[in-house]
């Protein structure tokens with residue numbers, strides 16, 4: 001009995017030391033929490049959360065300076081994922097930050113109206129707009145995140161947000177209607 | 190000789206077959222239509238790229254789409270005529286959406302382009318042979334549409350022991366392979382010989398379910414005298430025609446998740462594909478038509494037709510006396526694995542094996558789904574040895590990580606689980622839903638990653654620009670008070686400027702603060718020398734920025 005206790009105790013000690021050593025020896029550099037939070041954010045870079053991009057918001061959450069319900073493009077899905085990660089309770093999106101966006105959109109510049117002022121280029125957080133001063137501008141659709149930041153600065157209002165078209169490659173099967181929650185016992189009876 | 194297989198596959202069901210609906214008449218060749226619509230994406234992998242322009246005249250069999258990327262095949266004109274349009278048209282797809290198509294108008298001459306036959310294929314380099322099959326646009330005609338030339342490649346080290354020719358056709362209603370085997374056994378066997386040669390396979394097993402006695406007989410006659418070629422009559426059970434299940438049934442070898450039959454020295458081809466390979470090599474004809482079963486109570490004369498790829502479904506139905514007033518649903522493929530078509534304006538494609546115009550009795554409404562009672566019938570029926578009720582559970586909860594742990598992607602969407610489910614749960618629909626959700630999530634992730642990179646890139650660019658601007662302003666400001674240093678001897682200034690530049694370059698290179706290894710553990714003398722040098726350097730160059738600015742100003 002005593003030997004068993006001793007043996008197990010010794011084992012526990014050895015593994016404890018091993019784990020402790022491993023934790024120090026193989027410590028990950030940088031702030032993994034910010035990385036993890038950033039990985040959950042939609043990367044729209046729209047600034048609606050009150051920070052100049054997703055990463056700054058992630059940093060603020062990690063520091064405890066911002067709540068988890070401030071990202072409208074991510075919506076409830078992101079909030080739940082963040083709550084999961086941080087071990088908190090999910091909460092509804094803060095209406096001060098905006099409405100959850102259900103439909104994906106991209107910006108499109110009506111090229112015949114564009115005066116080439118470059119204001120939209122300066123606003124785009126991901127450099128998805130192509131153009132030079134006094135040249136017509138255009139949006140690289142693949143890179144546009146749909147953040148809408150370019151719409152307001154345009155002096156001639158030639159930028160529209162249009163819904164992303166569904167094609168065969170991006171089409172998804174819709175979820176089947178949920179089965180009845182309970183066998184129809186009452187109606188059978 | 191016809192033998193029964195010694196093995197069997199796991200699970201499976203016995204749905205009513207309804208095969209005789211469409212086997213009463215011989216294969217009927219569809220007359221020439223006025224218009225053909227050819228979707229560019231007809232195979233697994235990348236779509237073909239158009240190589241013709243609107244208004245151009247093309248001949249039958251002329252290549253109109255070029256294989257783009259490795260997993261892709263060419264596309265050909267089904268008749269002679271002019272290219273009427275290239276653009277979005279309805280295609281046969283569960284979404285009902287349109288996709289890029291080449292539309293052509295037939296000129297009625299049906300004039301062939303020049304065909305180069307290669308009857309001497311045994312002396313041709315196998316890689317050249319594969320390329321011909323690729324250029325002939327051949328994909329697996331069993332239904333999946335995987336480019337066949339890839340499956341003619343035995344790989345670098347694998348020895349192919351068995352070539353399995355799939356003539357199982359286990360899905361209810363479909364009889365196109367059956368009719369092809371009955372009527373064109375010689376073409377099939379000629380094609381098998383070519384495939385076998387390309388793979389250098391030891392033996393060939395031609396698997397046919399025992400509900401097709403005529404097909405078995407005609408293939409047996411055609412292989413008389415062939416060495417190591419054998420017809421295997423398999424007891425009928427769905428989904429025996431699925432690749433992994435067929436290998437299991439014939440050889441007892443279970444193919445692990447994510448592996449291919451090739452990994453156990455086996456390759457499976459469909460019998461229809463063999464006939465197409467025969468035409469491509471021996472006659473030089475690319476794939477421009479296929480046999481399609483037109484069946485169900487919704488057509489007056491159900492039968493098999495040989496239709497050109499690109500024929501509009503409406504034309505085919507009309508040719509077979511349909512759709513009748515009873516038609517409730519139009520399905521491409523069979524009742525188990527097929528999908529409902531949104532429109533009969535879409536064309537048939539290389540993978541269209543069956544058009545099922547079903548009446549209300551044929552596709553009975555199974556009533557609303559009830560809760561899962563955990564009876565386990567679905568897992569007993571699942572030929573992929575999955576746990577369908579768990580998959581259903583996680584699909585419903587949209588738990589896309591968990592569902593992959595339960596090997597969602599091993600599901601072949603055979604529908605056995607839904608077929609046996611006493612609660613009428615549309616299980617396969619859930620799995621299709623979960624699969625497309627997972628793909629969408631992957632795409633989203635890629636896009637987010639791109640946005641993250643571009644955002645970071647822009648951030649660094651803005652910072653750099655800011656720093657550059659600041660430096661420029663400082664330079665301008667300094668220039669105004671920079672008479673003094675420029676008075677220093679010119680060579681001196683130049684040297685200092687070079688030194689400063691080198692210093693800056695070095696700093697940039699060592700940016701993540703890496704200290705040079707040779708500055709550690711110095712002797713006191715060395716340390717002193719360094720200090721002296723540093724001292725001199727400081728004296729000669731009170732402010733590097735100023736100096737370089739001044740020297741630039743000199744020029």
Ligand code: SF4
Nearest residue numbers: 044046047049054071
């Ligand atoms: S609100 Fe916009 S910037 Fe903020 S985390 Fe969400 S997507 Fe990123």
Ligand code: SF4
Nearest residue numbers: 571600601603604606
């Ligand atoms: S889970 Fe997939 S493979 Fe298994 S029976 Fe259902 S549909 Fe077929």
Ligand code: SF4
Nearest residue numbers: 561562564565567610
């Ligand atoms: S067969 Fe239907 S009811 Fe039975 S366990 Fe499977 S999903 Fe549930």
